Every structure is written in C-alpha cells, then in structure tokens.
Amino acid sequence: xxxxxxxxxxxxxxxxxxxxxxxxxxxxxxxxxxxxxxxxxxxxxxxxxxxxxxxxxxxxxxxxxxxxxxxxxxxxxxxxxxxxxxxxxxxxxxxxxxxxxxxxxxxxxxxxxxxxxxxxxxxxxxxxxxxxxxxxxxxxxxxxxxxxxxxxxxxxxxxxxxxxxxxxxxxxxxxxxxxxxxxxxxxxxxxxxxxxxxxxxxxxxxxxxxxxxxxxxxxxxxxxxxxxxxxxxxxxxxxxxxxxxxxxxxxxx
Amino acid sequence: xxxxxxxxxxxxxxxxxxxxxxxxxxxxxxxxxxxxxxxxxxxxxxxxxxxxxxxxxxxxxxxxxxxxxxxxxxxxxxxxxxxxxxxxxxxxxxxxxxxxxxxxxxxxxxxxxxxxxxxxxxxxxxxxxxxxxxxxxxxxxxxxxxxxxxxxxxxxxxxxxxxxxxxxxxxxxxxxxxxxxxxxxxxxxxxxxxxxxxxxxxxxxxxxxxxxxxxxxxxxxxxxxxxxxxxxxxxxxxxxxxxxxxxxxxxxxxxxxxxxxxxxxxxxxxxxxxxxxxxxxxxxxxxxxxxxxxxxxxxxxxxxxxxxxxxxxxxxx
Ligand SMILES: Cc1cc2nc3c(=O)[nH]c(=O)nc-3n(C[C@H](O)[C@H](O)[C@H](O)COP(=O)(O)OP(=O)(O)OC[C@H]3O[C@@H](n4cnc5c(N)ncnc54)[C@H](O)[C@@H]3O)c2cc1C
Ligand SMILES: Cc1cc2nc3c(=O)[nH]c(=O)nc-3n(C[C@H](O)[C@H](O)[C@H](O)COP(=O)(O)OP(=O)(O)OC[C@H]3O[C@@H](n4cnc5c(N)ncnc54)[C@H](O)[C@@H]3O)c2cc1C
Numbered sequence: 069x070x071x072x073x074x075x076x077x078x079x080x081x082x083x084x085x086x087x088x089x090x091x092x093x094x095x096x097x098x099x100x101x102x103x104x105x106x107x108x109x110x111x112x113x114x115x116x117x118x119x120x121x122x123x124x125x126x127x128x129x130x131x132x133x134x135x136x137x138x139x140x141x142x143x144x145x146x147x148x149x150x151x152x153x154x155x156x157x158x159x160x161x162x163x164x165x166x167x168x169x170x171x172x173x174x175x176x177x178x179x180x181x182x183x184x185x186x187x188x189x190x191x192x193x194x195x196x197x198x199x200x201x202x203x204x205x206x207x208x209x210x211x212x213x214x215x216x217x218x219x220x221x222x223x224x225x226x227x228x229x230x231x232x233x234x235x236x237x238x239x240x241x242x243x244x245x246x247x248x249x250x251x252x253x254x255x256x257x258x259x260x261x262x263x264x265x266x267x268x269x270x271x272x273x274x275x276x277x278x279x280x281x282x283x284x285x286x287x288x289x290x291x292x293x294x295x296x297x298x299x300x301x302x303x304x305x306x307x308x309x310x311x312x313x314x315x316x317x318x319x320x321x
Numbered sequence: 322x323x324x325x326x327x328x329x330x331x332x333x334x335x336x337x338x339x340x341x342x343x344x345x346x347x348x349x350x351x352x353x354x355x356x357x358x359x360x361x362x363x364x365x366x367x368x369x370x371x372x373x374x375x376x377x378x379x380x381x382x383x384x385x386x387x388x389x390x391x392x393x394x395x396x397x398x399x400x401x402x403x404x405x406x407x408x409x410x411x412x413x414x415x416x417x418x419x420x421x422x423x424x425x426x427x428x429x430x431x432x433x434x435x436x437x438x439x440x441x442x443x444x445x446x447x448x449x450x451x452x453x454x455x456x457x458x459x460x461x462x463x464x465x466x467x468x469x470x471x472x473x474x475x476x477x478x479x480x481x482x483x484x485x486x487x488x489x490x491x492x493x494x495x496x497x498x499x500x501x502x503x504x505x506x507x508x509x510x511x512x513x514x515x516x517x518x519x520x521x522x523x524x525x526x527x528x529x530x531x532x533x534x535x536x537x538x539x540x541x542x543x544x545x546x547x548x549x550x551x552x553x554x555x556x557x558x559x560x561x562x563x564x565x566x567x568x569x570x571x572x573x574x575x576x577x578x579x580x581x582x583x584x585x586x587x588x589x590x591x592x593x594x595x596x597x598x599x600x601x602x603x604x605x606x607x608x609x610x611x612x613x614x615x616x617x618x619x620x621x622x623x624x625x626x627x628x629x630x631x632x633x634x635x636x637x638x
C-alpha cells in the first residue's frame with residue numbers, strides 16, 4: 069500500500085504576522101516555518117498505520133510526502149522525512165498557490181504516484197481555507213472523509229470517525245480514498261536529530277508545475293490584507309457582585 | 322446575478338447558520354443586485370422547505386438517499402442544482418456539512434471558493450469578499466475569479482435573516498440514483514443536550530483547562546449556563562483532556578462564535594482560542610492569573626478561583 073501525505077509549509081503560528089510592503093501577503097522573511105500542524109497529524113497517522121502493519125495484503129507500506137512551495141520548503145520536507153516518510157515529492161514554485169491550484173498539482177502527483185490512500189490536513193493554519201482535500205477528492209472521483217478523529221481498517225475498507233457540528237459521524241469507504249485530519253486524531257512525534265541526519269539521504273523528487281502540466285491560475289486572489297488587533301480595555305472587577313453588576317449594566321445579562 | 326443558497330434543514334426549520342447565509346445573500350443584493358433562490362436537499366424536508374420559502378423561492382431535492390450527508394452524493398447534487406438553476410453565486414453556511422459537501426461541489430463547479438466570508442463589497446463594479454486568515458490575525462479582501470463563485474458565510478458575522486412572507490416550493494428534477502455513492506454512512510453519535518448550541522447561544526459560558534474533571538466542568542460551566550439559559554463552550558485543551566465534549570470547542574479549528582456575552586473561565590487565551598470568540602459583543606474572564614492573555618481581549622475580568630467564583634455566581638443570579 070502507498071500512502072500520500074501532502075505537507076504544507078506554514079509560518080509558525082506563535083510568531084506575530086507581518087505583511088509585505090503592498091499588503092497583499094504575509095512577509096515570511098525571517099519567520100520560522102513549520103509543517104502545517106494538521107499535516108503533521110496526517111503524517112503521524114500514516115506512520116502509525118505502517119507501524120501497526122495494517123496493510124491490506126500484509127504488504128509493505130510506502131509513505132510519500134508531497135510539498136508544494138518555494139525552495140525553502142526543503143527544511144520542512146527534511147522534517148517529514150525524518151519523522152518517517154520514505155521519500156518526498158517537492159513541487160517547486162514561488163508563485164501564489166491557492167487551494168484550487170494546490171489540489172490540481174496534487175492530482176497530477178497522484179496520477180504519477182498512484183497511491184491507495186491520501187491523508188492530509190483539514191485546513192492549513194495560514195489561509196484556513198479547508199478546501200484542498202475536498203477539491204482533490206472530486207478531481208480523483210474518490211470518496212472522502214473529512215475531519216477524521218479516528219481511522220481504522222476492516223478488510224478492504226477504511227473506517228473513519230468524523231468530527232461534525234452535531235457529534236461524531238462514522239463512515240466507511242473502499243480504497244482509494246482521501247481522508248482529512250482533525251486535531252484529536254493523534255499527537256505527532258518529533259523528528260530526532262539522528263533521524264534528521266539520515267533524512268538527508270532519502271530521495272526527494274523535484275518537479276515544477278510546468279513539468280506536471282498544471283497551469284498556476286489561482287481562483288482566489290488576495291487584494292489587500294490588514295493585521296487585526298482585537299484588544300480591549302479590560303476593567304478588573306473586585307468580586308462576583310461587581311462582575312454581575314457590570315455585566316447587567318452592559319446589557320449582557 | 323442569480324444567487325442560490327444551499328440551506329440546511331433542522332427538523333421543520335431552516336438551520337440557524339443557513340439563515341445567516343441568507344443575510345449574506347441579502348447583503349450581496351444590496352451591494353450589486355440579484356435574485357435569491359434557496360435549495361434544500363434531504364429526506365423528509367417538506368416542512369423545512371415550506372419554512373425556507375418564507376425567505377425566498379425554494380427548490381427541493383428530496384430522496385431517502387439523502388438521509389445522511391455523504392459528501393460525494395451531496396457534492397454532486399449541489400453542483401448539478403447550481404448548474405440547473407444557472408447560479409452565478411452559490412452561498413452556504415460555514416458548518417461542517419458546508420465545508421465537507423459544498424467544497425466538493427465547488428471543485429465540480431470550477432474551484433472558485435471563498436471560505437468563511439465575513440463581508441462583501443462592490444469595488445469598481447466587481448464583488449469582493451472579506452475573510453480572516455492566520456487564526457483571525459489577518460483580515461483579507463479577496464477577488465474570486467471564475468463562475469459560479471461558491472461562498473460559505475461565517476455564521477458569527479451575520480445575524481440570522483428573518484422571514485419575509487411565504488413564496489413557492491418547487492421540486493427539482495435530478496437523477497439521484499446516478500449520483501456517486503462511494504461513501505457509506507454507518508452511524509452517528511449526537512450529543513444529548515438541552516442547551517442551545519454554542520454557535521447559536523446569546524450567552525456562552527466557556528471553560529478551559531482550569532477544570533479538573535468532566536464532572537466539574539458539567540457541574541460548574543454547565544450549571545452556570547443553565548442558570549442563565551446560555552450555551553457551553555470550551556478551549557481545545559479542555560476537549561483534549563476529556564473534560565469538555567468535542568462540539569463545544571471554540572477557536573480557529575473549532576467553532577467561531579460572536580455571542581452577546583462570552584464568559585471565559587479558566588482559559589488562558591491562546592491565539593487559536595481568541596480566533597473563535599474575540600468578536601463577541603461583551604467578553605468577560607475569570608482567571609487566577611492576572612496576566613492571562615485572554616484578559617487583554619476582555620471587557621471585564623475577575624481574578625478569582627473558578628471553583629469559588631462560579632458557585633457564588635450561581636447563587637447570586
Ligand atoms: C510565495 C507564496 C506566498 C503566499 N502568500 C500567501 C499569503 O500571504 N496569504 C495567504 O493566505 N496565502 C498565501 N499563499 C497561499 C496560501 O499559503 C495557500 O497555499 C493557499 O491559500 C491554499 O490554502 P490552504 O493552504 O489554506 O488550503 P487548505 O485547503 O486549507 O489546505 C488543506 C490541505 O491541503 C494540503 N495543501 C495545501 N497547500 C499545500 C501545499 N502548498 N503543499 C502541500 N500540501 C498542501 C495540505 O495537506 C493542507 O493541510 C502564498 C503562497 C505562496 C507560494
Ligand atoms: C493547530 C492548532 C489549532 C488549535 N486550535 C485551537 C482551537 O480551535 N481552540 C482552542 O481553544 N485552542 C486551540 N489550540 C490550542 C491552544 O494553542 C491552547 O493550547 C489552548 O487554547 C489552551 O487551552 P486553555 O486556555 O484551556 O488551557 P491553558 O492554556 O492551560 O490555560 C488554563 C488557564 O486556566 C487558569 N486557571 C487555572 N486554574 C484556575 C482556577 N482554579 N480558576 C481560574 N482559572 C484557573 C490558568 O491561569 C490559565 O490561564 C490549537 C493549537 C494548535 C497547535
């Protein structure tokens with residue numbers, strides 16, 4: 069079985085966001101980046117599936133990480149390989165990639181790689197779009213299970229518990245399929261230093277959107293951005309009586 | 322401009338979040354003109370469709386095959402309806418159903434999708450959309466290229482629309498048996514709660530890692546919420562620790578809400594949490610730590626132990 073895990077590079081969410089001069093994008097220069105946390109969860113799940121030897125025919129499981137983005141993504145690719153991916157595909161592009169383009173590029177990679185399962189984040193924590201997985205499932209005409217909090221295998225079927233607004237929904241699908249991860253699926257491991265060294269020797273297949281025959285034509289264009297601060301002037305109250313009085317005065321109770 | 326709203330039924334009503342999507346549609350009409358239609362898909366939706374028709378002419382796709390919201394079947398159906406109705410703009414609610422099924426439909430319709438829209442504006446004859454990114458740290462105006470444009474409306478950004486008078490209900494003609502069906506629905510565990518949903522409650526009492534057990538959370542957060550008719554929310558840390566139920570999670574990757582009152586108790590105020598509640602009308606915090614980040618985003622704060630302050634509040638309210 070082959071599992072494909074898209075891993076996107078995103079700015080560290082603990083760092084303040086600065087915008088570029090014309091305020092159309094985040095200025096990532098000097099900002100530390102990480103693997104999108106939901107993608108790290110996806111990779112961890114793939115590793116656990118392999119470790120638990122739940123491959124369908126008892127065959128080996130190969131895990132391929134796919135990253136779309138500039139040269140600088142090399143660092144996050146290395147981390148994915150150190151966590152345990154067998155190899156990586158890096159689609160190198162400095163252009164602005166929206167969820168549509170990302171899903172189209174991933175489709176082209178899937179056509180080449182022919183995986184049985186794709187596990188990816190439900191959303192990237194920079195753009196927060198929550199689209200690429202669903203788009204990709206449509207492109208491939210594969211079943212999808214979004215917002216997974218539990219994945220298990222039963223014969224040739226994959227069973228997924230999904231987190232929805234109203235509770236946990238259980239679905240099952242035959243492979244190939246697309247699964248997107250929610251936070252509670254697992255806690256990703258860290259890449260150890262020796263593993264980071266060893267990851268240098270793992271293969272990375274480098275291509276460009278042109279090589280894949282995909283036109284970079286984003287559907288959603290960012291016109292302008294502004295950073296927001298929602299800070300308020302906080303009044304410290306001394307006791308419960310005062311709190312209740314203030315809330316009543318403000319019409320909130 | 323032809324606007325199609327994909328509405329969700331909730332029993333015999335239109336779901337609250339879908340009524341917010343209707344408000345977004347009305348804002349578009351105000352900014353640029355247009356006609357609004359509603360589509361409802363499901364099984365046993367006659368009453369909800371009638372309720373929907375009080376907002377705009379409503380089209381239904383009703384079949385037992387739609388008794389569960391599997392994304393491949395629903396996504397394909399939504400795409401076909403949008404094409405049949407000649408929609409230029411498709412609007413849905415930013416619910417888990419909207420994100421799952423409508424995003425799949427958007428791909429079939431050309432891939433132009435704006436998630437979690439908070440505003441729209443006619444700029445130089447073109448409709449542009451506002452949405453937040455980076456855990457609510459950035460507001461962006463975006464232009465959507467292609468047609469139709471698919472938009473999900475962030476519920477907390479729009480008041481639910483009010484009905485304006487009954488119009489028509491028309492059944493759609495779509496070959497439902499031919500729709501894809503590779504996802505099998507097995508079961509669902511829904512929460513058993515009489516409290517208003519965290520996305521719909523006017524008052525939300527929210528608890529974090531300060532609570533030691535699920536029993537404490539239910540007794541104190543649940544108890545205070547019941548006392549004042551509010552809903553219950555929580556931080557992710559409380560959900561992870563098994564103290565609060567999943568559906569209660571407020572934040573960037575949980576529910577994004579803006580109630581009249583948000584009372585955060587024993588919640589530190591991580592950026593991911595703030596993203597889900599910082600637009601609430603009044604924010605109050607109870608925390609033992611005078612330096613908890615949440616206090617910077619609150620109107621009122623009480624420095625106190627939750628285990629003492631909440632029982633006292635329940636007694637005095
Ligand atoms: C140079 C450059 C600058 C950019 N600047 C900005 C900016 O300032 N603001 C902004 O909002 N966007 C910017 N983008 C694009 C943005 O980061 C997203 O790629 C795009 O909006 C898609 O949204 P998303 O990642 O939220 O998709 P989602 O639909 O939320 O992604 C879901 C999942 O899809 C997969 N995926 C998505 N993209 C990739 C990828 N590139 N590689 C591998 N897997 C992927 C991941 O598994 C992810 O978890 C920039 C892109 C580039 C290349
Ligand atoms: C990718 C990603 C997505 C995330 N998404 C979300 C999200 O959507 N929503 C979310 O909430 N978090 C999210 N998080 C987690 C977030 O970063 C924080 O870890 C989390 O919000 C912390 O929860 P907390 O405030 O309950 O816990 P803590 O940070 O541990 O804070 C507990 C607070 O309780 C106070 N306290 C302790 N005892 C008492 C007492 N007896 N009485 C009163 N106060 C007391 C403490 O002073 C402290 O301020 C996400 C994280 C990641 C990495």
